Amino acid sequence: MDSPASAGEFFIFRHSCPADLPEKERFFIPQHKIASEVIAVYYEPRYDRIGSVVKGLPEAQAAVKGSPDYPDIHGMVFFYQLENGVLLVAQMEGLPHGAQNCPANVFGFHIHEGAACTGNSSDPFAGAGGHYNPDHCPHPAHAGDLPPLFGSRDGYAFQSVFTDRFSVSEIIGRTVIVHLSPDDFTTQPSGNSGARIACGLIRFTDRRNLVPLDI
Ligand SMILES: [Cu+2]
Numbered sequence: 135m136d137s138p139a140s141a142g143e144f145f146i147f148r149h150s151c152p153a154d155l156p157e158k159e160r161f162f163i164p165q166h167k168i169a170s171e172v173i174a175v176y177y178e179p180r181y182d183r184i185g186s187v188v189k190g191l192p193e194a195q196a197a198v199k200g201s202p203d204y205p206d207i208h209g210m211v212f213f214y215q216l217e218n219g220v221l222l223v224a225q226m227e228g229l230p231h232g233a234q235n236c237p238a239n240v241f242g243f244h245i246h247e248g249a250a251c252t253g254n255s256s257d258p259f260a261g262a263g264g265h266y267n268p269d270h271c272p273h274p275a276h277a278g279d280l281p282p283l284f285g286s287r288d289g290y291a292f293q294s295v296f297t298d299r300f301s302v303s304e305i306i307g308r309t310v311i312v313h314l315s316p317d318d319f320t321t322q323p324s325g326n327s328g329a330r331i332a333c334g335l336i337r338f339t340d341r342r343n344l345v346p347l348d349i
């Protein structure tokens with residue numbers, strides 16, 4: 135098969151240790167208790183290409199941090215350019231979570247067009263602007279629309295998704311936003327996903343200046 139695997143075909147198995155990677159690349163392996171083990175990819179020939187992509191450095195990444203009201207949120211979003219689209223891999227910790235029996239723990243997740251995680255007291259990330267939408271489509275057909283993050287009972291989320299709605303170069307300098315509420319995929323212009331609780335600026339990975347992740 136010579137087309138990129140879809141999200142549903144992206145099999146990840148746990149692996150005990152990333153020792154087979156060069157030291158510099160290991161710095162970019164997520165440090166979380168689960169994601170630090172996510173290295174080995176199921177290796178049938180049809181998955182070869184996506185496996186080699188995930189083992190390399192992402193072309194771009196965003197360090198996500200919570201707003202003043204949600205200081206515990208932090209995470210990383212990685213963007214791997216494939217031939218026909220982008221593989222996005224995200225992990226987040228410190229998301230809101232409740233002790234109730236049926237917590238939703240679902241958070242709207244988008245790429246916004248703005249270039250800054252700055253704002254004001256009523257919207258700490260107003261500078262992120264609206265959803266990235268170069269083709270002037272309705273929500274959820276915006277290029278920057280993504281599946282929402284599903285948080286665990288202790289506030290952790292991991293997501294990988296393939297999208298051909300943008301290339302990595304298009305979104306450099308734009309922003310990733312996490313919202314307090316689920317995206318209803320109906321309400322205009324942003325799915326009624328509520329307050330912006332975390333933001334990250336998307337940057338090219340600086341291959342000459344790799345530093346350990348602080349997440
Ligand atoms: Cu958003």
Ligand SMILES: [Zn+2]
Nearest residue numbers: 265273276279
């Ligand atoms: Zn949208």
